[in-house]
Amino acid sequence: MQTIAVYPGSFDPITNGHLDVIRRAATMFDRVYVAIARNSEKAPLFTVAERVSLARTALRGWRGVKVDEFDGLLVRYARRKKARVVVRGLRAVSDFEYEFQMAQMNRQLDAAIETIFLMPKDEYTFLSSRVVKEVASLGGSVSTFVPRNVEQALGKKLGGMP
Ligand code: PNS
Numbered sequence: 001m002q003t004i005a006v007y008p009g010s011f012d013p014i015t016n017g018h019l020d021v022i023r024r025a026a027t028m029f030d031r032v033y034v035a036i037a038r039n040s041e042k043a044p045l046f047t048v049a050e051r052v053s054l055a056r057t058a059l060r061g062w063r064g065v066k067v068d069e070f071d072g073l074l075v076r077y078a079r080r081k082k083a084r085v086v087v088r089g090l091r092a093v094s095d096f097e098y099e100f101q102m103a104q105m106n107r108q109l110d111a112a113i114e115t116i117f118l119m120p121k122d123e124y125t126f127l128s129s130r131v132v133k134e135v136a137s138l139g140g141s142v143s144t145f146v147p148r149n150v151e152q153a154l155g156k157k158l159g160g161m162p
Contacts (some may be wrong), residue, residue: 005029005085005116006078008070011036012044013150014055017124017134022065031064033081038071039069045133045157058147072150081112089096089124090117133158 005025011018011034018034025032030110036051046054048069055067055120070077078086086106088099121128136142138153143151 002030002082003028003085004031004033004083004088006033006074006079006081007085008037008074008077009085009088010033010042010044011051012046012155013051013054013131013132013146014043014058015124015127015129015150016122016144017089017091017148019058019147020124021087022059022062023128024120025087026064029064029085031066032087033083034059034065034067035074035077036067036069037074038069038117046153050153054153058090066118071072073109074080075106075113078113079110082088083118085114086115088115088117089120091120091127
């Protein structure tokens with residue numbers, strides 16, 4: 001039987017921290033769906049189609065990894081994909097409260113879906129899509145924080161350096 005996991009998020013845009021978590025998840029599961037939320041409450045910089053395309057390019061050739069988008073409840077999406085596991089990255093204690101609440105809510109909604117947390121490499125513990133967008137919008141270099149295609153897309157979108 002295949003082991004299947006879902007790694008959900010806004011991915012606005014995908015960063016090297018996300019890639020690190022996906023790399024770890026891909027060693028543990030036969031298939032990992034990188035699931036980009038369509039109905040995220042945040043006002044995104046990139047459209048869903050752009051986020052999907054950026055993630056697909058960054059993850060091209062990664063075995064067992066598929067980029068997808070989803071709407072509605074995450075646990076329902078996980079069921080549809082026959083995934084029993086939801087993967088989330090945990091960078092620091094500050095992430096915990098939000099992640100704990102989400103994991104417990106998802107458990108209430110569907111007790112068969114388990115959430116696991118993977119810690120990215122310590123060099124990515126400070127990294128977030130929000131910080132990357134802020135640095136890029138102020139003309140700072142984000143080349144060590146995001147894949148090249150994302151760096152270029154940020155440059156285009158924000159009119160900063162490519
Ligand atoms: O990268 P993010 O923005 O922290 O990801 C949050 C996300 C998309 C994983 C979360 O908002 C989510 O699961 N949304 C789907 C709606 C849902 O299932 N809500 C109930 C669980 S709190």
